[in-house]
Amino acid sequence: MMTVVEAPSVPRVLIAEADPWAREMLNELVLDVRCDAQLDVCSDGKQAVELMRGYIPDLVIASRELPGVDGLSLLRGVRLLRRQPPVRFILLSNRNDSASVREAVQLAPTAYLTKPLNMEGLRHRLETLLLQDGAQVACEIPALAPGVGLDGFLEKRREVADGGPLFVDVAQAVARSKGAAGVDLKLLEQELINDPHVTAVLIAAANSASQHQGKPQQTLGQALALLGATQSANLVQGLALKRGAILTDPSLILQASEIWDVSRRTAGYARILARTLELDHERCYCAGLLRGLGDLAVIRCLQDWLHAGGTLDDATIARALEQYSAAFGSALRTRWRLPLELRELIAAVYQYNTGVYTREVLAMNLAGQMGRLGVEDPLEALAKSKSARLLKIGASDLERVRNKLVA
Known part of the structure; x- marks a missing residue:
């Protein structure tokens, strides 16, 4: 069951991002803003095109560097639909040079955001796009299906489990790691060094195919150095958005x-x-x-x-x-x-x-x-x-x- 308080109609959001960890972070950020949002998530542009043949999303969040059909082409195709009002489209990109920005701006994206992303800035945009006039949405956790026992529940969750709960308060850890020039990697490592879940996720993210690295990253320090301060901070803050990340029992x-x-x-x-x-x-x-x-x-x-x-x-x-x-x-x-x-x-x-x-x-x-x-x-x-x-x-x-x- 879902309880909605002064909320607009349920939005349908399409996320198209090649990097699995960035994709998951975007997924959690959208749900943190609108827990009732209908999400479709894909890893390449062709999948996004196929999905949009069946419906037009209320919001598209796509990476410019998508395989198959890139995000810019995806935006161009959406604009050719000439929908009124225009489909809201946030384009994410590794490119911040003036030529790349001009090329994208001609297609009137709702926002053109360069990576690594500013999480707070993106959250603010999502709140503006997915909520109206300070509306709040509350979603209850789905109840267990009748007849499901603990063994059946755990067997089903084994292959899709999100990992462990967080040992550190990641918001405080990131805040304590910030200096005049932004997040300091060494300070961030000291703050996160005792958290198994954070360590495993950052190492996994650093070794994902999107990083294109031949040598495996096997320590927290190596992972942080490869991912960089902003992306590392984004990933760990995204972990805190997940349901169950903080134990309460x-x-x-x-x-x-x-x-x-x-x-x-x-x-x-x-x-x-x-x-x-x-x-x-x-x-x-x-x-x-x-x-x-x-x-x-x-x-x-x-x-x-x-x-x-x-x-x-x-x-x-x-x-x-x-x-x-x-x-x-x-x-x-x-x-x-x-x-x-x-x-x-x-x-x-x-x-x-x-x-x-x-x-x-x-x-x-x-x-x-x-x-x-x-x-x-x-x-x-x-x-x-x-x-x-x-x-x-x-x-x-x-x-x-x-x-x-x-x-």
């Missing part, structure tokens, strides 16, 4: 906090061990942080289950995590196309996948075991593990690693 918050704590400990131990062994400590830190992606994705889906009218208790939460976390994590890492080397290190936190025990794999496995221990738990048994023995790390060495993290 106390039991789920407690469970997520425990997962975050283990992940941060694992990441910290992985970084210290990697430095000691002269390995890639940033990549090892990142792999340790991402160990709990599947657990956190399940937690977020459980919150959606609650909001849709389902019920939970501690035993049900524990069972869902045990049964579904590994599958959710695997599905996310594959769908987001995280680099294979990074995926192997994440997997090594739990077990060895192959008979080839690289020093990084062994270090990650050892960090994973340490991360699951309490700060007062003895380390003698861990020093006898296969990973510690192959790395020639004794109990006293492990104690020094733990002391460095605690300090």
Whole structure:
């Protein structure tokens, strides 16, 4: 059911954007302004043309650099329809030179916005175009279909889950990262470095096909450097717009906090061990942080289950995590196309996948075991593990690693 308060008729919006992460950000931004909007989303101009053969949208948001039929040609075709009033069309582009701007302006776009986008400026335009006179729209979360149980709900969500909830307040993180010249990448990295979901999304975005990079980006720092300050800030702010990004249920918050704590400990131990062994400590830190992606994705889906009218208790939460976390994590890492080397290190936190025990794999496995221990738990048994023995790390060495993290 949907409740509308002083709202205009439901708008139909077409988004055409090749980059999957920018496309998702635009999708969430439109829904944040008009949660009831009917959205059609496509990745190339030909799909957009096919969609518009069936209807004319109230608003088109299209990238100039679309494959197939580019956004400028799409705008030209829409203007040839000679609709009155003209179809509202926001053209996004990487080009800001005067010739490119003049070429577009001749076709009278509603707005010509250059990338990376100004999120607040775009939001303001969308509010002007999709709302009238301060109208507000409230949309209720759809209720569960009759007869749907938690297992069926989670099975259906496994391949489409949005990832985990946010650990950091991204609005504050971006605000604290701004200086006189705009967002400072180093400050932004410091603000986001402990958030598994943000880290995974930025790495995935940096490795998307639209970036045209041969070398995979495997750390948060590498991803931020490639994406740039504005695009990175836009992406993380877009994550906060998604439903379920912020946990509200106390039991789920407690469970997520425990997962975050283990992940941060694992990441910290992985970084210290990697430095000691002269390995890639940033990549090892990142792999340790991402160990709990599947657990956190399940937690977020459980919150959606609650909001849709389902019920939970501690035993049900524990069972869902045990049964579904590994599958959710695997599905996310594959769908987001995280680099294979990074995926192997994440997997090594739990077990060895192959008979080839690289020093990084062994270090990650050892960090994973340490991360699951309490700060007062003895380390003698861990020093006898296969990973510690192959790395020639004794109990006293492990104690020094733990002391460095605690300090």
